[in-house]
Amino acid sequence: xxxxxxxxxxxxxxxxxxxxxxxxxxxxxxxxxxxxxxxxxxxxxxxxxxxxxxxxxxxxxxxxxxxxxxxxxxxxxxxxxxxxxxxxxxxxxxxxxxxxxxxxxxxxxxxxxxxxxxxxxxxxxxxxxxxxxxxxxxxxxxxxxxxxxxxxxxxxxxxxxxxxxxxxxxxxxxxxxxxxxxxxxxxxxxxxxxxxxxxxxxxxxxxxxxxxxxxxxxxxxxxxxxxxxxxxxxxxxxxxxxxxxxxxx
Amino acid sequence: xxxxxxxxxxxxxxxxxxxxxxxxxxxxxxxxxxxxxxxxxxxxxxxxxxxxxxxxxxxxxxxxxxxxxxxxxxxxxxxxxxxxxxxxxxxxxxxxxxxxxxxxxxxxxxxxxxxxxxxxxxxxxxxxxxxxxxxxxxxxxxxxxxxxxxxxxxxxxxxxxxxxxxxxxxxxxxxxxxxxxxxxxxxxxxxxxxxxxxxxxxxxxxxxxxxxxxxxxxxxxxxxxxxxxxxxxxxxxxxxxxxxxxxxxxxxxxxxxxxxxxxxxxxxxxxx
Numbered sequence: 469x470x471x472x473x474x475x476x477x478x479x480x481x482x483x484x485x486x487x488x489x490x491x492x493x494x495x496x497x498x499x500x501x502x503x504x505x506x507x508x509x510x511x512x513x514x515x516x517x518x519x520x521x522x523x524x525x526x527x528x529x530x531x532x533x534x535x536x537x538x539x540x541x542x543x544x545x546x547x548x549x550x551x552x553x554x555x556x557x558x559x560x561x562x563x564x565x566x567x568x569x570x571x572x573x574x575x576x577x578x579x580x581x582x583x584x585x586x587x588x589x590x591x592x593x594x595x596x597x598x599x600x601x602x603x604x605x606x607x608x609x610x611x612x613x614x615x616x617x618x619x620x621x622x623x624x625x626x627x628x629x630x631x632x633x634x635x636x637x638x639x640x641x642x643x644x645x646x647x648x649x650x651x652x653x654x655x656x657x658x659x660x661x662x663x664x665x666x667x668x669x670x671x672x673x674x675x676x677x678x679x680x681x682x683x684x685x686x687x688x689x690x691x692x693x694x695x696x697x698x699x700x701x702x703x704x705x706x707x708x709x710x711x712x713x714x715x716x717x
Numbered sequence: 718x719x720x721x722x723x724x725x726x727x728x729x730x731x732x733x734x735x736x737x738x739x740x741x742x743x744x745x746x747x748x749x750x751x752x753x754x755x756x757x758x759x760x761x762x763x764x765x766x767x768x769x770x771x772x773x774x775x776x777x778x779x780x781x782x783x784x785x786x787x788x789x790x791x792x793x794x795x796x797x798x799x800x801x802x803x804x805x806x807x808x809x810x811x812x813x814x815x816x817x818x819x820x821x822x823x824x825x826x827x828x829x830x831x832x833x834x835x836x837x838x839x840x841x842x843x844x845x846x847x848x849x850x851x852x853x854x855x856x857x858x859x860x861x862x863x864x865x866x867x868x869x870x871x872x873x874x875x876x877x878x879x880x881x882x883x884x885x886x887x888x889x890x891x892x893x894x895x896x897x898x899x900x901x902x903x904x905x906x907x908x909x910x911x912x913x914x915x916x917x918x919x920x921x922x923x924x925x926x927x928x929x930x931x932x933x934x935x936x937x938x939x940x941x942x943x944x945x946x947x948x949x950x951x952x953x954x955x956x957x958x959x960x961x962x963x964x965x966x967x968x969x970x971x972x973x974x975x976x977x978x979x980x981x982x983x984x985x986x987x988x989x
Contacts, residue, residue: 497795520821521744522896533958534794536744538951541895547926550743550768550899551829554822559841582818587847593806595792595799597820598769602842631845641844 471705475653478672480506480708481700483567483613483651489514492564494603496520497535499613500567502711505531509707509717518563520599522548531711558602561643566607568600568647570614572625575665575686577612577632577647579604580625587627597629604630605642609649616652616683623686637664654680655697660689670695720889720938724913727937728754731909736876739766739828739907740773743898744794745951747773748881750944751913756780756983766875768824768899772947772964775799779974780983781811787854787873788816789824796961800968810971817854823870825899827854830872831906843868878907881945882930883952885914886921889932894924895951901928910934913941915953 483503489512495504517526521535525545541547571594572580585591632647633640650657655671669691681688740748752773764785779801805814826838843849858869880900882893891912904910947960967977978984
């Protein structure tokens with residue numbers, strides 16, 4: 469049986485594949501939550517999920533709807549306070565992988581989740597920083613999951629909530645490696661090793677370079693030998709469907 | 718002090734117009750009933766502090782209770798935007814709301830400093846972000862031992878902190894468990910603390926990871942079963958996810974919101 473899939477499925481599957489067995493992963497709501505649990509139920513059963521609400525090694529029996537679900541505390545190895553979470557676990561560098569979303573992202577992976585428009589007189593007030601600035605700074609590596617469009621992939625972000633590589637790609641001063649992957653509905657971008665400029669290195673099946681360029685608000689750099697991301701397997705799609713249906717797994 | 722007291726008395730005695738008020742509970746044990754009592758009593762010009770404003774502050778902001786908000790993540794968890802918060806910031810309805818945005822780590826540490834009665838806390842964060850432009854709450858400090866430059870956040874010391882917990886005992890000591898968030902710090906950072914609880918028991922059970930707050934660190938304890946609804950109290954209730962979803966519809970529209978407020982006896986008093 470071959471199940472059909474869409475670009476959102478592909479984005480989640482591609483993100484899940486980047487988690488390795490044994491990784492300590494800080495999980496937020498939305499796509500990261502889906503991707504991390506997909507990884508845990510497929511190729512990375514030993515991946516450790518940490519939720520910023522305080523649950524360490526949470527093993528939710530079904531996909532949590534929020535980071536505060538009771539199942540997280542009930543299945544965790546340890547439940548810690550929020551100050552402990554951010555000081556002793558996130559701040560101290562005990563997180564291998566952090567997932568972040570973005571309302572806007574620029575070519576050096578700086579992220580805005582605060583406002584669209586002027587800070588004091590915004591067009592859109594966004595939810596704000598949450599755990600993102602410290603995850604961006606202190607996680608061993610950061611995976612950004614965001615849909616690629618002219619609205620999100622902008623020449624200049626309206627506000628820097630979380631730092632990628634700084635205004636010109638050379639200003640990052642933080643313990644972690646920063647955003648090593650940006651996974652979109654078009655494919656995967658990675659910072660250029662020399663300049664830290666986000667470079668399209670992989671495309672999802674059926675997506676063209678032209679489409680990716682058209683969804684990017686700057687002159688998108690594309691790798692010389694661009695790869696194609698393998699299509700989702702039936703196992704991945706089946707588990708993704710079960711997680712979304714909030715089945716007990 | 719005699720306890721428990723009725724919630725209306727606790728709020729009337731300890732929460733005043735213009736106060737800095739923190740209602741804490743990180744996704745769990747959110748003191749909704751106390752928030753509604755604050756609105757019902759017509760409090761105004763509050764500076765509200767809360768890591769995750771959540772639906773509880775969306776309601777208070779829409780009701781016109783707050784002039785300022787200190788926060789770190791202002792979304793409807795798992796759903797989307799807080800529309801009343803956005804309307805207040807973007808369109809000044811029912812009036813302008815001044816916001817001060819921290820990261821979770823920043824605000825959690827601001828409470829830690831406040832609980833310790835220290836002027837500021839130190840963390841490794843904020844560097845290179847535009848959040849640093851809020852120099853009245855975020856700055857930098859140099860480590861006197863290593864020379865490392867670190868972020869400093871100004872302590873938060875609410876006039877009043879309100880939390881919800883599972884249990885109190887006959888003396889008024891309080892016990893909470895599950896995700897306990899930043900409640901211990903928020904209570905100890907405050908000048909006055911009010912706790913609503915699910916019930917009073919003769920003796921506390923053994924609970925791994927529970928937080929116990931001694932009665933002499935609190936000003937008032939009120940018994941309010943279900944006082945965290947539509948959030949939840951582990952062992953007593955589950956999160957009403959449907960309410961959080963429906964709030965997206967109710968809060969999107971000023972008229973629908975006002976109708977909801979009227980239905981629940983929370984009508985906003987005339988704005989002054």
